[in-house]
Amino acid sequence: MAKIDDVARRAGVSKGTVSNVFSQKRPTSKKVTERVLKASRELNYVPNHIARSLVTKQTMAIGLTLPHGNFFFSSFHTQFINGVVLEASALGYRVLLDTISAKEVKTPTLASYPIDGAIVLGPTEEDERIRMLHRSRIPFVTVGKIANADVSDTLTVNNDNERIIRDIVDYLTGLGHREILFLNAGKRMTVAAERTEAFVDALAERGIETLPHMIRYKPPIDSDEYMKYGYDETAHALGSLDRKVTAIIADDDRTALSAMNAIKDAGLSVPEDISMFVICGDQSMMHQTTPALTGMDLQPSELGVRAVRLLMHRLGVLKGEYERDWIVDSSIIVRHSCSPL
């Protein structure tokens, strides 16, 4: 590979000048520019990104820190990543998928991240990755709130989880439902707790008491129950005699489909007997099911875009004022899976 000296020699200029032609950080005369470009073309020269980074201290890449372990993307994550990649590349940044586990964080051979900033997906409490980013002084934004006491100066993008649950409860109670089974996210997720609280409060305000068995949590992905969870919980709820469930809120589209199988096997149907509401599903998928699923549109892609913008503000790439905690709107998309009682 040709390097800057080769081009400088061939174009009859100094390497500083070649550098300027490519970085455009200070003006260069037309003649010289063209001579340099010609020489570069002939030598098939491309500036070495690494060498440049070493002196500018900029990698022009941001890290996307994924959850630990044998993690598999949901549609929500996928769309989020789409937003991140689109916005980052529009601003000239690349995205580095970061999959460093807590274990590796401690290995001394690990070098610093070659990134200018990071976006942390699925932060947990006492998150090793956040601690490390903080220690390395790498600016980052998290998707959802974090609780690390030692980290101030946080930047977040998020949906308004409380409002989402309240909107859903409004909608379902407005249709006359009072016995609502909530198939919530996994227990470890901070979002699950936020939702539960809002759910209980919103129902209480309407004089409806929430029994513990009406709020269920998604089991871990590596457990045996994971695949059957939606079906089992629904079958169980439909079979119990003390309460008569008339509506179900499912965390995602798959859980909803799974629950709908249980409803069918119980000789019931959606939405005639049971209304089904999805919080965090793939909109295009929900559009194609029978019946088409009513649910929240969380705009995961927009969340990704906003995460990048926030980070770019923090990095000084984007100028002007900005919110440190950006809330992305969400709205109910009414299709055909909920009906009045």
Add this chain to the structure above:
Amino acid sequence: MAKIDDVARRAGVSKGTVSNVFSQKRPTSKKVTERVLKASRELNYVPNHIARSLVTKQTMAIGLTLPHGNFFFSSFHTQFINGVVLEASALGYRVLLDTISAKEVKTPTLASYPIDGAIVLGPTEEDERIRMLHRSRIPFVTVGKIANADVSDTLTVNNDNERIIRDIVDYLTGLGHREILFLNAGKRMTVAAERTEAFVDALAERGIETLPHMIRYKPPIDSDEYMKYGYDETAHALGSLDRKVTAIIADDDRTALSAMNAIKDAGLSVPEDISMFVICGDQSMMHQTTPALTGMDLQPSELGVRAVRLLMHRLGVLKGEYERDWIVDSSIIVRHSCSPL
């Protein structure tokens, strides 16, 4: 941030020695190692990845080159990426999402990719990205065959598309089906053409003639027809009088669901009246639909793992013999959407 000189000074050794402690490229005495580690901890030192890369000429990152434009991931891509990320990180490599469009490829300010190799997803004919990788002498593997005449020395991972179609035709004709509607992938995809040929051949061998309107192609993602395609093509096929469709092969799960809506609206049902087969769907999704969808398991995640291994062989990270064109097995998962005629 502390640098290697600071640590060397504090530990009372040379920077070469500090370097060795972290890279472990040559032995270091226990005492010295511990002194260096202690000093590093106290100074919160982490080796600078960029500086290291500049001299080793290794970035320890591979690029994942995504399709151009306003591309959105399908479940297949998502799972593929999962495989790539898992395997790459197991081998100590990070994954850089590459979204450089053909336009940007020509901008002179673009610096070279800070990657050791690349995986190209969704290669097209006359692919600008492949040409660029080739020119930059960056080793790469493509997912699916490529047709760039000027690029020899190719490395690919792939499913056996011909065999897949033949297996499906075997299965469906074995159930007695002869009138099969094929809702194929998009026309620009090289895989679509391979499938069509295999489909026509396999049916011809059984004395079944394939009429052009029995093979349909998915419209572009940005067209108005995209969302309705599965429904419209199915409704149209069910309404035509010259042929009586008894089975449908759908490219993905969404298309299948969409087609099933058309079947339902025509007063028919799956699998009693029409059998439905999915080529490239999300297995966990297909498991939850009603009826559960029979289809091919293409093992996208395994495809991702193999792509990484192939690249690592090429980079010399993995030793030993290897296939230049790796075929990943696929098998039919029989659920409840196909039945004998």
Add this chain to the structure above:
DNA sequence: CTGAAAGCGCTTACAG
């Protein structure tokens, strides 16, 4: 507008 020189923070032969 252009050039000469120092420096970014590491690794790597070369000696010992």
Add this chain to the structure above:
DNA sequence: CTGAAAGCGCTTACAG
């Protein structure tokens, strides 16, 4: 097993 020195390929004040 350890050190001193050169060098990786750029950018950036500093002069002119």
